[in-house]
Every structure is written in structure tokens, then in C-alpha cells.
Amino acid sequence: MRVLAAMSGGVDSAVAAALAAEAGHDVTGVHLALAKNPQTYRSGARGCCTLEDSRDARRAADVIGIPFYVWDMVEEFQEDVVDDFVAEYAAGRTPNPCLRCNEKIKFHAVLERALALGFDAVVTGHHARLGADGLLRRSVDAGKDQSYVLGVLNSHQLAKSMFPLGGYTKEQVRELAAARGLGVAGKPDSHDICFIADGDTQGFLAARLGSSPGDIVDSETGEVVGAHDGAYQYTIGQRKGLSIGRPAPDGKPRYVLSITPVTNTVTVGPRAALEVSTVTGDRALWLAPSPGGAVQVQLRAHGEVHDAQVSVVDDEIIAVLGKPALGIAPGQTMVVYQPDPAGDIVLGSATISAAR
Amino acid sequence: MVYFDHAATTPMLPEVVEAYAAAAATGGNASALHCSGRAARRLVEESRERVAAALGARPGEVVFTGGGTESDNLAVKGIFWARRAADPARTRIVASAVEHKAVLDTVEWLERHEGAKVAWLPVDELCRVHEEDLELALTDDVAVTTIMWANNEVGTVQPVAALAAVSAAAGVPFHTDAVQAIGQLPVDFAASGASALTLSGHKLGGPVGVGALLLGRDVAVTPLLHGGGQERDVRSGTLDVAGISAFALAVELAVQRRTAFAAQLAALRDELVERVQAAVPCALLNGDPGDRLPANAHFSFPGCEGDALLMLLDAQGIECSTGSACNAGVAQPSHVLLAMGADDARARSSLRFTLGHSSARTDIDALVAALPTAVERARRAGKIRR
Numbered sequence: 107m108r109v110l111a112a113m114s115g116g117v118d119s120a121v122a123a124a125l126a127a128e129a130g131h132d133v134t135g136v137h138l139a140l141a142k143n144p145q146t147y148r149s150g151a152r153g154c155c156t157l158e159d160s161r162d163a164r165r166a167a168d169v170i171g172i173p174f175y176v177w178d179m180v181e182e183f184q185e186d187v188v189d190d191f192v193a194e195y196a197a198g199r200t201p202n203p204c205l206r207c208n209e210k211i212k213f214h215a216v217l218e219r220a221l222a223l224g225f226d227a228v229v230t231g232h233h234a235r236l237g238a239d240g241l242l243r244r245s246v247d248a249g250k251d252q253s254y255v256l257g258v259l260n261s262h263q264l265a266k267s268m269f270p271l272g273g274y275t276k277e278q279v280r281e282l283a284a285a286r287g288l289g290v291a292g293k294p295d296s297h298d299i300c301f302i303a304d305g306d307t308q309g310f311l312a313a314r315l316g317s318s319p320g321d322i323v324d325s326e327t328g329e330v331v332g333a334h335d336g337a338y339q340y341t342i343g344q345r346k347g348l349s350i351g352r353p354a355p356d357g358k359p360r361y362v363l364s365i366t367p368v369t370n371t372v373t374v375g376p377r378a379a380l381e382v383s384t385v386t387g388d389r390a391l392w393l394a395p396s397p398g399g400a401v402q403v404q405l406r407a408h409g410e411v412h413d414a415q416v417s418v419v420d421d422e423i424i425a426v427l428g429k430p431a432l433g434i435a436p437g438q439t440m441v442v443y444q445p446d447p448a449g450d451i452v453l454g455s456a457t458i459s460a461a462r
Numbered sequence: 463m464v465y466f467d468h469a470a471t472t473p474m475l476p477e478v479v480e481a482y483a484a485a486a487a488t489g490g491n492a493s494a495l496h497c498s499g500r501a502a503r504r505l506v507e508e509s510r511e512r513v514a515a516a517l518g519a520r521p522g523e524v525v526f527t528g529g530g531t532e533s534d535n536l537a538v539k540g541i542f543w544a545r546r547a548a549d550p551a552r553t554r555i556v557a558s559a560v561e562h563k564a565v566l567d568t569v570e571w572l573e574r575h576e577g578a579k580v581a582w583l584p585v586d587e588l589c590r591v592h593e594e595d596l597e598l599a600l601t602d603d604v605a606v607t608t609i610m611w612a613n614n615e616v617g618t619v620q621p622v623a624a625l626a627a628v629s630a631a632a633g634v635p636f637h638t639d640a641v642q643a644i645g646q647l648p649v650d651f652a653a654s655g656a657s658a659l660t661l662s663g664h665k666l667g668g669p670v671g672v673g674a675l676l677l678g679r680d681v682a683v684t685p686l687l688h689g690g691g692q693e694r695d696v697r698s699g700t701l702d703v704a705g706i707s708a709f710a711l712a713v714e715l716a717v718q719r720r721t722a723f724a725a726q727l728a729a730l731r732d733e734l735v736e737r738v739q740a741a742v743p744c745a746l747l748n749g750d751p752g753d754r755l756p757a758n759a760h761f762s763f764p765g766c767e768g769d770a771l772l773m774l775l776d777a778q779g780i781e782c783s784t785g786s787a788c789n790a791g792v793a794q795p796s797h798v799l800l801a802m803g804a805d806d807a808r809a810r811s812s813l814r815f816t817l818g819h820s821s822a823r824t825d826i827d828a829l830v831a832a833l834p835t836a837v838e839r840a841r842r843a844g845k846i847r848r
């Protein structure tokens with residue numbers, strides 16, 4: 107097959123490209139230029155868009171012996187990931203930009219362009235298994251599993267994707283890289299949000315959303331107990347930094363329970379009120395014929411897994427959790443898994459709209 | 463493999479490789495006073511004479527450099543600084559909008575860091591600079607004019623002698639980047655009226671990393687490199703004897719063979735243009751259809767992105783270029799096409815095919831066989847978004 111390897115400059119995508127080439131595919135490497143001013147990303151979080159990463163990707167492609175190009179996805183990334191990230195916060199939700207990038211950039215803009223150009227599939231270095239059965243499963247490396255951020259891919263996207271790393275642990279991937287003479291074998295993993303170089307998400311949002319003062323309200327008494335400078339600066343479940351003047355009547359700490367953009371209100375209350383047992387998501391994507399037996403849901407990246415009873419109604423997924431979850435924010439993605447000895451299977455996903 | 467990128471670099475001629483190897487095996491520091499130093503110096507000075515003779519310059523006007531980029535920097539910065547030192551009011555640079563990056567970025571650097579003012583000369587839709595525009599731009603604060611002999615992207619040849627005369631009449635030194643012209647067009651430094659002329663080895667069958675600036679003897683330049691005072695004190699550094707002698711041979715051969723070579727390439731190029739337009743009727747030829755480099759064909763393919771086409775052709779073993787610079791690997795819309803009045807889409811949709819001594823008709827066969835599918839796919843990809 108003619109496959110396009112998306113190469114970030116990290117060890118995972120380099121090894122994925124190498125494995126695809128060794129499997130006999132005709133592989134072309136592509137690095138995605140995502141940042142408007144890549145120089146400014148050279149220090150700080152080693153994400154996906156520094157010039158150094160681009161050079162690392164090119165060097166890896168040369169070592170593997172495949173052609174390499176840089177694709178300009180700056181505009182798409184800005185609109186679909188960065189602007190979306192800011193807009194979601196402004197709307198009182200908590201987005202996951204990596205997931206959005208997979209959905210809109212890597213497995214949409216890049217994939218569709220690749221298909222139009224005559225490629226058969228896109229290969230990436232995600233830690234997830236995608237076998238001949240077409241089912242997306244968790245990686246053998248539970249700690250590195252990325253099936254959650256791929257849970258938004260539909261069956262067309264999955265049918266045109268290859269994830270060669272799902273059967274390897276991260277340690278093994280580094281060994282594979284070293285054995286192939288890939289200089290990125292020891293390169294540190296990227297963390298954080300790649301387009302926020304200094305890791306200061308609050309500062310990034312503040313620069314874009316500005317100051318927008320509003321009330322902090324107690325959920326039980328309805329009283330205004332404090333003031334904020336922008337509701338986007340709060341996340342559900344947050345306890346620190348609320349600067350509430352007066353103590354709660356019961357003397358217990360207060361947590362952010364919800365954010366209401368229309369009234370620009372941050373509602374706080376006791377920890378018990380953070381517990382939710384029913385999670386509803388819209389923009390549902392359902393890959394399985396029907397939800398059967400005991401399923402599990404994961405409500406955030408690297409988050410806890412909950413046993414749940416799930417029903418799919420039109421565009422919605424409703425999950426009744428076995429045990430309550432804490433601090434679930436609208437905007438996060440719920441991914442539904444079918445436990446399986448050969449790797450838990452992704453059944454579907456939805457964007458959380460309500461949690462009670 | 464089919465190589466259509468001779469304007470980016472062209473393979474060294476076999477004779478030149480031989481000359482390079484022979485000189486490299488001999489060694490010697492041309493500044494040394496002993497026997498091997500004298501032998502090295504003799505090679506360098508003979509090379510200088512050969513380059514001068516081939517290009518209508520005097521030996522004393524040949525300054526060997528590390529290539530086209532260095533020669534452009536030396537000419538533009540060096541003359542700007544020297545002229546401004548002599549007359550602080552002279553702080554303006556006149557440059558065409560379609561210069562190679564080696565000139566463009568140098569001018570912009572002087573603007574940002576040295577307080578230079580810049581008059582960018584427009585070009586018409588065929589990429590030609592007009593004398594009247596130059597005349598208008600030559601205010602009495604101009605330090606230097608720089609206009610390339612032939613454009614490296616679209617191949618348009620400028621009326622250099624006429625432009626140089628206009629500049630000279632205003633008393634302003636005229637530099638021309640002739641990197642793409644040597645070996646394809648008749649270039650005579652004295653007859654051109656230019657004060658400084660850039661040439662580069664690897665575009666004409668010589669080695670990479672060696673070139674020259676032809677510099678009129680009365681033209682003052684401030685050096686960029688200080689040190690041992692080699693090359694009229696203009697360009698310090700131990701001379702690359704092997705590189706220089708190979709370069710000189712390449713220049714000599716390129717000039718000797720030029721008439722036949724240019725005629726042969728022009729015929730092949732005309733066939734390429736005709737057959738590309740027959741295979742892909744929407745292909746638009748950019749640049750001056752008549753007054754262009756014989757080795758250059760440059761097209762826009764509406765609806766396609768040049769870099770997508772380049773990738774698809776590369777996968778078929780056909781090597782060409784978008785012709786324009788890229789920024790961290792990301793293709794930029796060509797500043798040359800934009801200056802010619804093209805819109806952003808057309809400026810991104812171009813491909814350059816440049817011929818050289820290894821080119822053959824079978825190359826064109828391979829190109830027209832692969833091109834229609836590539837264009838169709840690139841057009842499909844171009845529709846997806848943007």
C-alpha cells in the first residue's frame with residue numbers, strides 16, 4: 107500500500123513509519139507545520155511544532171530511507187484546534203485539543219488530502235491497536251495507551267489508518283528506534299498542549315479572552331461569595347485559588363461545581379455535589395452494532411475507567427455509572443469501551459453535555 | 463531518475479571533477495612564499511585570468527568567494543557600507559522585487575539593522591523591470607542598485623545593459639546577480655556596464671561553495687570577512703585552490719559551449735513547454751515567453767498546489783522544484799509570481815522545470831506520461847479545503 111506517515115519528530119511516529127516501511131509498504135513521511143511562528147516554540151514544551159521537531163522528523167525519514175515533506179496545516183490547525191479550544195473555554199466547557207487535532211487535522215484534513223493524492227492510508231505513532239478486525243483497542247502499554255484520543259474516529263477514518271505501535275510498550279518502541287539508528291530513540295515524550303509553549307494555559311486564555319468579571323455563587327445558599335475575572339479561569343472540581351472571602355457555613359472547603367456562561371457565574375459548593383452518576387454526551391459516534399453486557403467509560407485522558415450501563419439514543423450517549431465520578435466537565439469526551447482480554451475495544455464516544 | 467532541477471544545482475562536469483581532484487591532491491597555500499605556495503598561487507592566478515577572459519573582465523576584477531550567496535552579500539552590503547561611509551546621505555538601496563533570497567534578505571537585513579531605505583522596483587506580468595521605474599527610483603540618496611540578470615524562478619531575462627546604463631548615469635553602482643545567466647546567455651562584464659556581478663560555481667558545472675564577484679576596480683566595498691587580506695583585502699581567508707581552479711575551468715567550458723548548449727536546451731525546452739501544455743491544457747507558462755533562460759520552463763497549474771505536484775512527480779522519479787523558497791520546509795507563495803501580479807493561489811500552484819547537460823528528450827516523455835495523473839490528484843487534494 108502507499109501510506110503516508112505523519113511524523114511529529116518524536117520517537118513514536120518515527121518507529122511507526124519505520125515499521126510500516128519494513129512491512130513492505132511504500133511510505134512517505136510528512137511533518138505537519140501547525141504553528142504560525144514555529145521559532146517561538148523552540149523552547150518550552152517539546153510539542154509537535156518546533157523547528158527542531160521538524161528537523162528530527164526529516165532526519166528520521168532520511169535514516170528510514172523514505173521521502174519526506176512538510177505540509178502546511180497552519181490555518182486548519184488554528185481554526186479547528188486553537189480557535190476551537192478558546193471558544194470552548196469561553197462557552198464554559200473543557201476541551202481536549204489533542205483529540206480535536208486527531209479528529210479534524212490528522213484523520214481528516216491530512217487523511218483526506220492523502221487519499222486525494224493517491225495514498226491508501228495514514229500511519230501514525232499512536233499507542234493503540236487496530237487489527238484486521240477493524241476494531242480499535244487499547245495499547246498493550248496501559249500507561250501509554252492513546253485509544254482515548256482516537257475514540258472520536260469514525261469507521262471510515264479507522265479503515266484508512268494504521269497504528270503499528272499498539273502491540274509494543276513505550277520501552278520497546280525506544281529499543282526499536284535505537285536498533286534502527288534513529289536519533290530520536292531517547293528523545294523525551296512531549297507533554298502539555300503543543301501550542302501553549304510555556305504550559306501556561308490560563309495566561310494563554312487570558313490573552314485571548316480578556317477580563318470578564320463575574321460572580322462566584324454558593325450552590326446551597328445562592329449567595330454571592332466572591333468575584334472572578336473570567337469564568338474560563340476555573341475548571342470543574344477546582345478547589346484552590348477561589349479566593350472566597352467568607353468560609354462556608356459548614357467550614358468545609360468549596361469546589362467549583364459548574365460554570366454558567368450566560369450569567370458569567372462560577373458556582374461553588376461542597377465536594378459531595380461534585381459527584382455525578384449519570385453522564386450524557388452528544389455528537390455521539392457509535393462503532394459497535396449495539397452496546398452489550400458490561401461496558402466501561404473513560405471520561406478524560408488518562409482518567410479513571412468506570413463501569414457503566416450505556417444507552418445510545420440518536421445523537422446521544424447516556425451512561426449510568428456504577429460508582430460516582432468526580433468533577434466531570436462539559437466539553438470533555440466520553441469514550442465507551444468493551445472490556446476484552448485481547449485489549450479493551452472502543453465502542454464509541456460522545457462529547458459530554460451534562461453530568462448529574 | 464529524471465532530473466529537471468538544474469537551476470538548483472547541476473552536476474559537475476567530468477573534466478571539472480578531474481581538475482578538482484588534481485588540484486586537491488597537490489595542496490599548497492597560495493599566500494605562502496615557498497615553492498608549493500607559489501605553485502598554488504599560480505593555479506589561483508591562472509584561474510582568475512581564465513574567469514576574467516571568459517566573462518569580459520580584467521583579472522584584477524575577479525574576487526573569489528564561497529558562492530553566489532556570499533557574492534550577493536558582499537556586493538550589496540559591501541557597496542552600501544562603502545558608499546554610505548563616503549557620503550552619509552546615501553542610505554537607499556534600489557532593488558527589484560524579484561531578486562533571489564540571497565539579495566532580497568540581504569537588502570531587508572540592511573533595512574532592519576542598518577537603517578537602509580529601500581526602493582523596490584516593480585516588474586510587469588512577464589517579470590521584466592522597466593527602465594523608467596529605475597529612473598524614477600534613482601533619487602540622490604541611492605547607494606547601490608541591484609537587479610538580477612535573469613530570474614531563477616520564471617527565467618525572465620532583464621535588460622541589464624540598459625538598466626546598468628540608467629544607474630551609471632545617476633552615478634550609482636549597479637550590481638547584478640548573474641548566477642543563472644552564465645552558460646546560458648552571453649555575459650560580458652565590461653560591456654554590461656555593471657559595477658559588480660555575482661556568479662556561482664555549482665550552477666554551471668563547477669563545485670558547490672565557490673563562486674566569484676566581478677568587481678570593477680574603482681568600486682569600493684567594505685569587506686564582510688576580515689583577516690589575512692586575501693583577494694584585494696576584500697575577502698580574507700585562505701584560498702580554496704582546488705575549488706577555484708575547478709570553478710575557473712567550469713566557467714571557461716560553460717562560456718565556450720554556450721552557443722550550442724543554449725540552442726540545444728532552448729529546443730528541448732520548447733518541446734517540453736509544448737508537450738506539457740498538450741498533456742495538461744490548463745498549464746500556464748510563467749515569465750517572458752521570448753526573453754527567457756533557454757533552460758527554464760515554469761508553469762502554474764490552476765487548482766493545484768505546487769508542493770503536492772512536486773511530491774507526486776517525485777514519487778514517479780521526476781525531480782523538479784516549485785522554484786520558490788520555503789520557510790522551515792513549508793512552501794511559500796512565490797514572491798516572484800506575486801510581484802508579477804499573480805494571486806496567492808496561482809503563486810502557490812507553480813512548478814519549475816530546468817534543463818542541463820544531462821537532459822534528454824526521454825526526460826520529457828517521462829514527464830508528460832506522469833503529469834496528467836499528478837495534476838488530477840493534486841487538483842482533487844486542492845479542493846478539500848483552503
Ligand SMILES: Cc1ncc(COP(=O)(O)O)c(C=O)c1O
Pocket residue numbers: 469470528529530531532534562564610613614639641642662663664671673
Ligand atoms: C539567482 C541566484 N542567486 C544566488 C544563488 C545562491 O548561490 P549559492 O548557492 O552559490 O550560494 C542562487 C542559487 O540558488 C541563485 O539562483
